Amino acid sequence: MALLALALCVTYSVATRPRSWTPPAPLRPAVVSPEALAKRLVSMQAGWPRSRRFDCTKLKCVALTFDDGPGEYTGRLLDLLRAHGVRATFFVVGQMVAADKDGRLTRRIVEEGHEIGNHSWSHPALAGLPREQIERQLKRTDDLVEHLTGVRMRVMRPPYGSTNDRVVAELRREGLAEILWSVDTLDWLNRVPSVVAKRAGAAKPGSIVLLHDIHRSTVEAVPAILATLEKKGYTFVTVSELYGRTPAAGRSYSER
Ligand SMILES: [Zn+2]
Numbered sequence: 001m002a003l004l005a006l007a008l009c010v011t012y013s014v015a016t017r018p019r020s021w022t023p024p025a026p027l028r029p030a031v032v033s034p035e036a037l038a039k040r041l042v043s044m045q046a047g048w049p050r051s052r053r054f055d056c057t058k059l060k061c062v063a064l065t066f067d068d069g070p071g072e073y074t075g076r077l078l079d080l081l082r083a084h085g086v087r088a089t090f091f092v093v094g095q096m097v098a099a100d101k102d103g104r105l106t107r108r109i110v111e112e113g114h115e116i117g118n119h120s121w122s123h124p125a126l127a128g129l130p131r132e133q134i135e136r137q138l139k140r141t142d143d144l145v146e147h148l149t150g151v152r153m154r155v156m157r158p159p160y161g162s163t164n165d166r167v168v169a170e171l172r173r174e175g176l177a178e179i180l181w182s183v184d185t186l187d188w189l190n191r192v193p194s195v196v197a198k199r200a201g202a203a204k205p206g207s208i209v210l211l212h213d214i215h216r217s218t219v220e221a222v223p224a225i226l227a228t229l230e231k232k233g234y235t236f237v238t239v240s241e242l243y244g245r246t247p248a249a250g251r252s253y254s255e256r
Contacts, residue, residue, distance in 0.1 A: 052087075052113075054241050056256055060205040062234045063242045064088040064225070065181065066213040067119055067157060070096055070105035073219040078108050080222050086236040087113050090213070091157040091179070094121035094141030103148035110149040115238035117155035118142055118176060125162035134170045142174065154246045155179045155239055163252070172250025179239055179247065181210035182255035191217040197224035201232075206256030208239065 054061060066077065066088060074090075081088055090109045097106050109116050120126065120137040129137070138156065146152050156176040158167060163178060171178050185199040187210075196218055200209050211218050229236070240246050242256050 052237075052241060054235060054237050054244070056206065056235075056237065056242055056244065059235045060233050061237045061242055061256065062203045062205070062229055063208045063237055063239050064200070064211060065091060065117075065157070065179070065208060065239065066211050066218075067091045068093055068096065068123070069213040070100045070109070071214040073216050074105045074213050075108070077213050077219045077222060078105070078112060078114075080219070080226075081114070082112055084226050086226060087115070087238050087241075088236065089115040089117055089155070089179075089239045091117040091119035091155075092141070092145065093119050093123050094137075094144055095123075096214075097141065097144055097148070106145065106148050110151050115155065115240055116145060116149070116151060116153055117157060117179060117239070118145070118153045119157050120159050123159045125160050126158050126167045127162040127164045131166060131170060134167055135174070138170060138174045138176065142176075154249070157181075168250055168252065175249045177247035177249055178252040179208065180252065180254035181208045183207045183209040185209065185211055185218075187215055187218040187221070188212055191215060193217050193221035193224065196221035197228060200225040201228035203229060203234070204255075205234075206242065208242070208253070208255050 064086075069090060069092060092106065092109075097103070100106050106116070118138060118141045121140045122137070124137065126134050126137060142153055152175070154175065154177060156171055156174075157179050161180055168178060183200065183203050185196050187196045190196065196211070200211065200221070203209055213219060226236070239253070243253070247253050
């Protein structure tokens with residue numbers, strides 16, 4: 001974490017120094033190109049990720065959502081989505097973000113225009129926890145993602161869909177909307193790409209599809225999911241794009 005903080009400090013200080021100043025070689029940040037920095041600055045603008053507009057009252061929209069990462073297959077998934085020009089929503093687990101080396105995948109999610117959402121810090125069933133622990137589960141992940149990407153998350157998916165009035169009240173306080181789902185691919189149970197693709201392919205206009213990018217079989221199913229839904233005329237959108245605005249804090253959504 002200290003290294004990450006140092007990397008961020010170096011990045012920001014370089015961005016604000018006069019052009020003539022050249023940092024000494026050992027301090028030059030190796031990973032932040034001007035292009036990457038430009039993308040990150042765009043992602044920090046007010047209104048992100050509403051950089052695109054879709055009228056999902058007229059279009060056949062579907063929101064693919066990937067939970068529990070970032071993990072070892074997330075990079076491959078991001079490559080696939082980029083190759084197809086598709087944006088999705090990633091509900092990340094704080095502990096996984098903390099384990100993501102240099103925040104590389106977490107930043108890629110944001111820089112490549114996907115929506116990032118909170119999926120708690122350690123994936124407990126929130127409905128069984130006292131208020132203080134629910135707050136801690138939300139805040140820790142919110143703060144880490146903001147530290148790494150500059151983005152304050154606005155959407156949250158409770159692990160296992162475990163929720164109640166106390167959870168929702170805490171989400172409202174933290175400025176988060178609760179995002180459930182309408183199509184469950186059960187990809188954690190059946191690790192067969194063709195089965196996962198078939199279930200996701202049953203999406204209806206306005207569906208929010210539940211997937212998990214920590215499973216290789218799910219990522220392997222993505223080309224078939226995209227092909228099937230593209231053929232049916234679907235537009236792939238993020239959760240906020242599905243509603244045409246950032247979902248309201250403390251409200252619950254499962255489809256459009
Ligand atoms: Zn989960």
